[in-house]
Every structure is written in C-alpha cells, then in structure tokens.
Amino acid sequence: MKVFKFGGASVKDAEGIKNLATILEQYKEHKPVVVISAMGKTTNNLETVARSFYLKQDNAFEELDKVKSFHTAILTELFKKGHPVFDAVTNLFVEVEWALEESPRPEYPYEYDQIVSIGELVSTTIVSAYLNEIGLKNTWIDARDLIKTDNKHQEAIVDWDLSSSLIKKAITGDTITITQGFIGCTSENFTTTLGREGSDYSAAIFASILDAKKLVIWKDVPGLLNADPRYFSNPIKIESLSFQEAIELAYYGASVIHPKTLQPLKSKNIPLEIRSFIKPEEKGTWIAENEATLPETSFYILKKNQTLLSISALDLDFIVENHLAQIFSILAKYNARVNLIQNSAVSCSLAVDLDSLQAEFLIEELSKTYRIKYNTGLELLTIRHFSEGDEQEILKGKEVVLSQENRSTKQVLFVG
Secondary structure (H helix, E strand, O other): OEEEEEOHHHHOOHHHHHHHHHHHHHOHHHOOEEEEOOOOOHHHHHHHHHHHHHOOOOOHHHHHHHHHHHHHHHHHHHOOOOOHHHHHHHHHHHHHHHHHOOOOOOOHHHHHHHHHOHHHHHHHHHHHHHHHHOOOOEEEOOHHHOOEEOOOOOOOOEOHHHHHHHHHHHOOOOOEEEEEOOEEEOOOOOEEEOOOOOHHHHHHHHHHHOOOOEEEEEEOOOOOEOEOOOOOOOOOEOOEEEHHHHHHHHHHOOOOOOOOOHHHHHHHOOOEEEEEOOOOOOOOEEEEOOOOOEOOOOEEEEEEEEEEEEEEEOOOOOOOHHHHHHHHHHHHHOOOEEEEEEEOOOEEEEEEEOOHHHHHHHHHHHOOOEEEEEEEEEEEEEEEOOOOOOOOOOOOOOEEEEEEEOOOEEEEEEEO
C-alpha cells in the first residue's frame, strides 16, 4: 500500500482536481490512501472567519460567504447542476453557520478547530465525488473517525493505540481511500487539529499505521529544494536525503516538510518521496534511512513573522531552571513554537511562531511574573552547513537583532 498526500496548491481550482485525478489514474491498481488538504488558501480564509467570530466582529458571515463562493465556483466547473455534491458541500458549511450563530467559548483554540477544520472536509468531499464521477471508484472516510487525540486544540496529540486500531479496521485496501489531513477528534467528539500545515503529519500517521511501502507528498516544486524559491533565487533540487538531515531541516522550518512528519516514518523505516504534481513524470527527492545528501550543499531557511520575547525576572534575579520550566509551560499553553533561544544571566530571549490573537494572551500571562519586552514582524534566517560569510549578501542593509551558531548551523534574527 502507498499513501499519497496532496496539499492545497494541488487542488486550488478545478484544473488542479482534474490533474490530481490524472495522477491517481496511473496508480489506481495500488489502491492508495490519499490525504488531501483544504483547497488553495481556504485555511487562511477560515482562520479569518474564526478570528472575526471569536472577537465578535460583524464580518464573520461575510468572510465565510467568500469561502463558500470560492468552492461553489469549483463545483460549477466540475459537476452538472443538481449533482448531490452541491448539497453535501452546502450542509458542511451550514455546520459552520450554526457555530457562528452561537456565542464563542473563552478558548480561542477550540473555536479555531471547529471552524477551520471544515476546509479539509469540503475539499475531500469534492475530490471524492469527482473521482467517482469519472469512474475512479473510491471511499471517502472522515479522518475524525480514525485519528483520535487529546483535547489540546490547535496542537492535538494523537492517541496512537486507539487510532491504530480504528485505521486498520476501516482501511482495507479494496478501493482508493480519500481522507483529510490536519484534523482529528477527541473522545468527546470535538474536532481537533494537529498544528498548522499538519496534513503531512496526518499522511505520516496513516503510512506508519498501515505499514505503507512509501509516503509520497505531491508539491508544486520539483522536490525538496535547498532554499525556498519565494525568497531565494536559483534553488537546488536535492535528489536524496537521510531522515536525520530531513528532521533537522524540518525542525528549523523547511516549508516543504512538516516537523512531525518524519518521526513516524523513520520509526517504521518507510521512505518519503517528494514529487511535483505539475510534472509528475519527473523524479523527485528520496528521503530514507542512511541516504547521503546529494548534491552536498548548504540549506537556507527563512521564517517570517517571528516574535522576539525578551524575558527577565521582576527582581532582576538570575533566570534559572525553575524559571525556564515555567516560561516554557506558558509557551506550550498558547501553542508558541520556539525557533531560537538565547540566555544571559538575568534574561531569556526567544524567537517564536505565534498566532497574533494568542500573542496578547501569552504576553499578558507572562507579564504577571516577568518583565517582558517584545518585537513582532521579525525574520529568522537559518543556514545548515554554512560557509563563513554565507549570510552577508542576504542580510545586507538589515538590522540584526540576535545571532548564534554551532558547528553546522547558523541562525540570525533580523528586522525584515
């Protein structure tokens, strides 16, 4: 069995869905499990809906209508008027409308999960219906029935034992299986999400539990590149890579791989292949145990929208282990991901990824115990296997806020 994952860019419009169908036609005999993200920028747009609703602004329904119109346009291109999929998609959006008519709970992550998760359910409903329409028989499965989690919304932790039992019973390999990335469900039947860009992780969960021969992630790039083409010119495609190096790159924020994706694959020695859905005939990047990095090169990773927190004790006492334990506990509470940490005797500086809405609550709670200074809108450059001076051209004219390096990795936080 193989597991395929298609991201939002691959299903951003009707032509993308048709292209996905063409790829699956070539692999239909393998009966793959196909994990699909929300279409295009739907997750971003639904985040706007969730934020507007939570803040009790007046435009939540208006923003939802934009999402509905986007999907209706795709449906109209793919299906004749009156096809049952129109009602199926309408009913999914009605669930969100019902939620928006209620008062929001105090916990934003809960509301986020209930609203934003609808994107994956809609995309897979449309793709599954289209595949059946053109004769590619498939079974649509709600991932929330299979991936069970705790109740830590926005960053849910998977119950592997229960999920394993459910997945093995539900997926028999008799047909192509279409399911969602990113989402799970608690024992109380509340929807959870696995972290931003978590669809790769979902695919790895299915691959690991089903002992797949490999996981293929279909992207809009030819494979894993040594730099993001949005920010760097002339990136190099990597032909092969070890799990260990890929884990390092994912940890530092390489956008093509979700950080949690690789460990389940490594534990079962299941190779990961990253391929282009634009040119599916071309060879991509092969990631497996003990693979050499070919070609040998430096890797450049740029993370935008970083928040720098500078934390010191109110009495200017030393920042020691018990302080750090408390600080990191609060960071975890608000799903803040630490990308850089630097300590001095009396302060701790952290560069973090953080939802803008959660940032206010995080800083408010930290301020009860510590003196807090913060800067937003910063950028973090990470260079793996750097050569001296690698960063000079990139940082020319930039104000550097923090920098640090070890034998293999250099990180520089700067004003963008």
